[in-house]
Each structure stands twice: as structure tokens, then as C-alpha cells.
Amino acid sequence: CATGSAAVRQGIRAIDANAARIVLVVGAEQMTTTSGPEIGKNLLKASYLPEEGDTPAGFAGVFGQIAQAYFQRYGDQSDALAMIAAKNHRNGVDNPYAQMRKDFGYEFCRHESEKNPFVAGPLKRTDCSLVSDGAAALVLADTATALKMRRAVAFRANEHVQDFLPMSKRDILAFEGCEQAWNQALNKAGVTLDDLSFVETHDCFTIAELIEYEAMGLAKPGEGAKLALDGETAKDGRLPVNPSGGLKAKGHPIGATGVSMHVLSAMQLVGEAGGIQVPGAKLGGIFNMGGAAVANYVSILDRIR
Amino acid sequence: CATGSAAVRQGIRAIDANAARIVLVVGAEQMTTTSGPEIGKNLLKASYLPEEGDTPAGFAGVFGQIAQAYFQRYGDQSDALAMIAAKNHRNGVDNPYAQMRKDFGYEFCRHESEKNPFVAGPLKRTDCSLVSDGAAALVLADTATALKMRRAVAFRANEHVQDFLPMSKRDILAFEGCEQAWNQALNKAGVTLDDLSFVETHDCFTIAELIEYEAMGLAKPGEGAKLALDGETAKDGRLPVNPSGGLKAKGHPIGATGVSMHVLSAMQLVGEAGGIQVPGAKLGGIFNMGGAAVANYVSILDRIR
Numbered sequence: 001c002a003t004g005s006a007a008v009r010q011g012i013r014a015i016d017a018n019a020a021r022i023v024l025v026v027g028a029e030q031m032t033t034t035s036g037p038e039i040g041k042n043l044l045k046a047s048y049l050p051e052e053g054d055t056p057a058g059f060a061g062v063f064g065q066i067a068q069a070y071f072q073r074y075g076d077q078s079d080a081l082a083m084i085a086a087k088n089h090r091n092g093v094d095n096p097y098a099q100m101r102k103d104f105g106y107e108f109c110r111h112e113s114e115k116n117p118f119v120a121g122p123l124k125r126t127d128c129s130l131v132s133d134g135a136a137a138l139v140l141a142d143t144a145t146a147l148k149m150r151r152a153v154a155f156r157a158n159e160h161v162q163d164f165l166p167m168s169k170r171d172i173l174a175f176e177g178c179e180q181a182w183n184q185a186l187n188k189a190g191v192t193l194d195d196l197s198f199v200e201t202h203d204c205f206t207i208a209e210l211i212e213y214e215a216m217g218l219a220k221p222g223e224g225a226k227l228a229l230d231g232e233t234a235k236d237g238r239l240p241v242n243p244s245g246g247l248k249a250k251g252h253p254i255g256a257t258g259v260s261m262h263v264l265s266a267m268q269l270v271g272e273a274g275g276i277q278v279p280g281a282k283l284g285g286i287f288n289m290g291g292a293a294v295a296n297y298v299s300i301l302d303r304i305r
Numbered sequence: 306c307a308t309g310s311a312a313v314r315q316g317i318r319a320i321d322a323n324a325a326r327i328v329l330v331v332g333a334e335q336m337t338t339t340s341g342p343e344i345g346k347n348l349l350k351a352s353y354l355p356e357e358g359d360t361p362a363g364f365a366g367v368f369g370q371i372a373q374a375y376f377q378r379y380g381d382q383s384d385a386l387a388m389i390a391a392k393n394h395r396n397g398v399d400n401p402y403a404q405m406r407k408d409f410g411y412e413f414c415r416h417e418s419e420k421n422p423f424v425a426g427p428l429k430r431t432d433c434s435l436v437s438d439g440a441a442a443l444v445l446a447d448t449a450t451a452l453k454m455r456r457a458v459a460f461r462a463n464e465h466v467q468d469f470l471p472m473s474k475r476d477i478l479a480f481e482g483c484e485q486a487w488n489q490a491l492n493k494a495g496v497t498l499d500d501l502s503f504v505e506t507h508d509c510f511t512i513a514e515l516i517e518y519e520a521m522g523l524a525k526p527g528e529g530a531k532l533a534l535d536g537e538t539a540k541d542g543r544l545p546v547n548p549s550g551g552l553k554a555k556g557h558p559i560g561a562t563g564v565s566m567h568v569l570s571a572m573q574l575v576g577e578a579g580g581i582q583v584p585g586a587k588l589g590g591i592f593n594m595g596g597a598a599v600a601n602y603v604s605i606l607d608r609i610r
Binding site (some may be wrong): 013019031 | 318319322324
């Protein structure tokens with residue numbers, strides 16, 4: 001799920017190693033031609049199969065368990081999850097690259113219905129990202145070359161933190177790899193969350209976005225819900241999160257997602273994001289993960305030209 | 306099949322990019338717990354499935370077709386293939402890390418028998434590498450650090466050439482990616498094949514080693530057989546090829562193979578290769594490939610301390 005960001009990172013490294021001056025990074029995935037059960041089986045391979053391989057409902061089941069555990073520790077967060085789903089769907093309406101451009105609204109996302117059944121644990125269909133076909137590409141260049149272009153966006157930071165694969169080896173509600181990647185990236189960039197104009201974060205499930213609020217340091221553990229409920233992460237909030245609509249609305253074509261996050265963030269920074277533009281965006285943060293916070297990639301992007 | 310070399314290359318790049326000073330590269334694979342048909346299906350994924358996905362006998366079938374085509378263009382090479390198989394099995398006897406340490410001899414490899422049946426096209430069981438469990442690891446370091454160690458081996462070259470995946474888009478008997486990778490590597494290192502003390506090459510099937518003789522420039526197209534028949538690539542020949550026993554004898558644990566080739570070559574260069582030692586080895590060449598010459602990696606190693 002983070003292979004797109006892994007590819008971006010390898011491209012950066014090739015340039016840093018003077019092995020390349022310009023790198024084309026492409027992420028692509030075709031999922032809709034595969035049957036539902038097989039998709040579930042394939043996605044579950046992002047888990048530690050000896051312990052998690054039998055999870056009912058596949059990878060959604062893994063996050064269903066995470067949501068369940070979160071609710072047990074911090075109380076029912078169904079309101080906040082519905083707010084996140086509704087926010088991202090609302091944002092996605094304005095994204096011409098989104099797979100689903102429909103404003104479902106909070107009420108629809110909040111309540112179980114025939115069209116919004118429970119999928120795994122407390123997660124309903126509107127809490128899950130989509131099965132998608134998609135592709136994204138971007139061009140990386142060394143700084144001198146980039147500065148000759150009409151516009152250029154730089155990596156103020158690009159960090160990768162790899163956590164243990166088995167969930168039994170970590171506090172699965174802490175997303176510690178995500179936290180560490182954000183800390184490293186903010187340090188490297190010499191900025192704080194307050195300096196960011198927006199964040200694109202990995203909302204494969206709404207519970208993931210909620211926990212990521214806490215892991216990135218936007219809220220204390222167990223208090224992420226308040227941000228969602230108060231609209232602080234809405235497009236006109238204190239820190240817009242997933243102005244693109246996130247994986248929730250734009251879809252989650254596995255290998256393309258990380259690349260797409262970088263592309264859409266760069267578009268924000270050069271002021272060419274169209275309907276999803278965050279006014280005056282200056283600095284953007286990206287978090288893309290593989291598995292349940294196993295492979296953690298954070299980039300901080302800055303317009304330099 | 307070349308992911309081990311891809312990992313080595315990423316490690317080198319991390320050091321070149323000043324992102325790391327010391328890198329541990331690990332390749333590991335467990336294959337023997339998977340059923341035969343499933344292994345075949347998994348390995349075939351190294352092919353272009355829309356065109357090659359129905360190949361009978363899986364990935365062996367792909368190389369069976371290559372052998373068939375080679376025989377049609379250049380005549381029957383069963384003698385040479387048996388010489389290659391016998392040579393590598395002979396070499397493997399002296400390799401304590403080899404999976405199969407048995408000197409089958411030329412006659413056994415040459416003739417069909419109950420224990421050596423045809424597997425795909427003209428390829429018999431002794432023409433195919435093994436289903437293996439295995440692992441290999443090595444430590445990379447920047448030059449300054451390496452020179453502080455008791456012994457050190459340097460990359461005079463490390464090249465990667467990626468060819469088209471579909472066999473229909475290339476002359477499959479030419480292994481052009483292999484040829485280009487060797488050319489680039491020899492140029493980069495400023496040496497010729499005559500300077501090499503030995504080569505470890507990717508003999509997933511004996512026909513592959515035969516074609517690689519030609520692709521690396523050791524023989525003209527269609528004339529690789531002569532090298533094998535004359536013993537020029539035997540351990541005491543002009544250029545020992547696969548003194549370790551190759552994939553044929555040491556096994557082919559997919560993700561480990563490329564790393565293992567580098568480890569065994571480094572052992573040769575520091576004179577610690579035990580029974581498989583090539584006397585006075587000074588410069589070693591490695592060719593590891595993924596698919597049928599799709600991902601092509603060549604390294605040239607040199608002892609610097």
C-alpha cells in the first residue's frame with residue numbers, strides 16, 4: 001500500500017547518489033478485474049499471515065479489530081469516524097481525479113443502512129476505502145535542474161520508518177512507526193505541524209485517519225475524535241487533512257496511492273489544484289503507509305519555484 | 306529471481322546517497338513448504354502473463370521454449386547442456402553451502418532416465434535448478450569504513466539493465482539486457498573478460514548459462530556450446546563459471562540467490578572460499594537475472610584489502 005512512496009524514495013535516492021539527474025516515478029494498479037475474495041486475500045498479505053492470516057473480512061477485518069480495540073480503550077468513536085468519512089467524501093466531490101465524487105453527508109455515513117452495512121467490527125462501508133484502478137506519475141529532478149523549470153517543488157523531508165510486521169509485537173493503537181516518521185520529517189524540515197498548510201494522510205479506513213491525527217501529534221492519544229468533530233481537519237479547518245478526498249474518495253489503487261499523494265500535494269503547492277485547492281498552500285505533509293503502520297513514509301513538500 | 310541483487314544495489318545506492326554508512330543486505334526464501342503446482346504458478350509471475358501465462362510446465366516451460374528455439378536456430382545442444390549441468394554439480398560437491406552435493410557426471414545428465422526425465426522441451430531434470438529454502442546476508446560499507454576492516458571487497462561496477470517483460474518484444478535467444486549490463490559493467494570497471502578470475506552466473510536452467518556465455522561476450526551467438534564442451538568454463542578452465550556449483554547445485558532460493566552470489570564471490574576474492582576456491586582469484590564477475598533476462602544485474606568485485 002506504500003509501494004508508491006517507496007518508489008518515490010528510491011527515485012530521490014538515485015538522484016542523491018548521482019546515479020540519475022531526472023527520474024520518472026510511476027505507480028499503477030488494476031484491482032477491479034480481480035474477484036472480491038481474491039482481493040481480500042491479496043491485501044491480507046500486508047499482514048503477518050501466521051498470526052493474522054485468518055482474520056475474517058480480510059484486511060478490513062484487521063482494521064475492524066483495530067477500531068474495536070480503539071473503542072474499547074477510548075470509547076465509541078462512531079461519530080468521529082462518520083465525520084471523517086463525510087469530510088473526505090465532501091472533499092472528493094471537487095477532485096476530478098477522484099473515483100467517487102459524491103457528497104454522502106454525515107448522516108448517511110453515521111448510520112447502518114442497506115447501502116451502508118457493517119463490514120468489519122464497528123467499520124461500515126463508508127469507513128473503508130475503495131477497490132480501484134488507477135495510476136499516477138511524477139518527475140523528480142536534481143535541484144539545479146528543477147530550478148530551471150517553470151515551477152518546482154522540493155522535498156524538505158522524506159522519511160521512512162519500518163515497524164515490526166506482527167501486530168502482536170506493538171501497541172497497534174499507537175502507530176509508532178507513523179509517529180516516528182513524522183517526528184523525523186518535521187525535525188529534518190525544521191518545521192512544526194503548525195507550519196503545514198495541509199496534510200494528505202493514509203485513510204485506507206477512517207479509523208486509520210483518526211489514529212494518524214494522534215500519531216502525527218495533532219491530538220493526544222485517544223483525543224483524535226475531537227479534531228474531526230470540531231471540523232479542525234476539514235478543508236476550511238485549522239489543518240485541512242485530505243483535501244483531495246483521501247483514499248476514501250479518490251480511491252486506493254495500491255501501488256499508485258503514494259505517488260498520487262505526492263502529485264496532488266505538489267499541485268496544491270503550485271496553486272494548480274483546482275477545486276480542491278487549499279488557499280495559499282505553502283507547505284504540505286504526506287503520510288502513506290503499508291500494512292497497519294508497518295511501512296511508514298512521510299514527506300514534507302515545499303514550493304521552491 | 307534477481308531481488309537479492311536489487312537489494313544489494315539499493316544498499317549501494319543508500320551509501321552513495323550518504324543516507325547510510327553501513328548496510329546489512331539480507332535475502333531469504335522458503336519454497337519447500339509450497340506445493341509444486343503453486344511454486345510453478347508463483348514463478349511464472351516472472352513472465353508476461355497475458356502472453357506467457359499459459360505456458361505448460363510453468364517457468365521451466367518458458368526456458369524449455371527458449372531451449373527449443375535455440376536448438377532450432379543453432380542445432381541440438383544437448384551435449385553442451387549436459388556438460389554445464391555436470392560441471393556445476395561437480396563444483397557444488399565442494400561447496401558446503403550447496404543444497405545438492407552430488408557429482409552426477411556427464412552421462413547421467415546427458416541421458417533421459419527414470420531419475421532424469423524430460424521436464425520441458427529438451428530440458429531434463431538435470432537442466433533445471435532446484436526448489437530451495439535458503440538465505441544469505443552481506444554487509445556493505447562506505448569505502449573509508451571498509452578500509453578499516455580486516456579485509457574488504459569493492460564494487461568495481463554494479464550495473465542494472467531492465468529489458469521488456471514480454472518475450473515477444475525481443476530476440477529471446479540474445480539476452481540483450483544481460484549483454485548490455487555486462488558491457489556497461491566492464492566499461493565502468495575498465496576491464497575485459499580476460500581480466501576476470503571467475504564468474505558466478507544465473508544458471509536457473511542450463512540453457513540460460515549457455516546463452517549467457519554468448520551475451521557476456523565469451524562466445525559468438527550460437528557458439529557457446531564449444532566453451533562448455535572444451536571445458537573452458539570448468540573450474541580449471543580459462544574462465545571458471547559457477548565454481549560455487551551455481552543455482553544448479555547450490556539451489557535457487559529466489560530472494561537469496563543474488564545475495565548469495567555476491568557473498569560467495571567475495572569469499573573467493575579474500576581467499577576464504579574453501580573447497581570451491583579458484584586459486585589466486587583477483588577479480589570476480591556476477592550475473593543475476595529476474596525472469597528470462599528481464600531484470601539484469603552485473604557486478605564486478607575486486608579485493609581492496
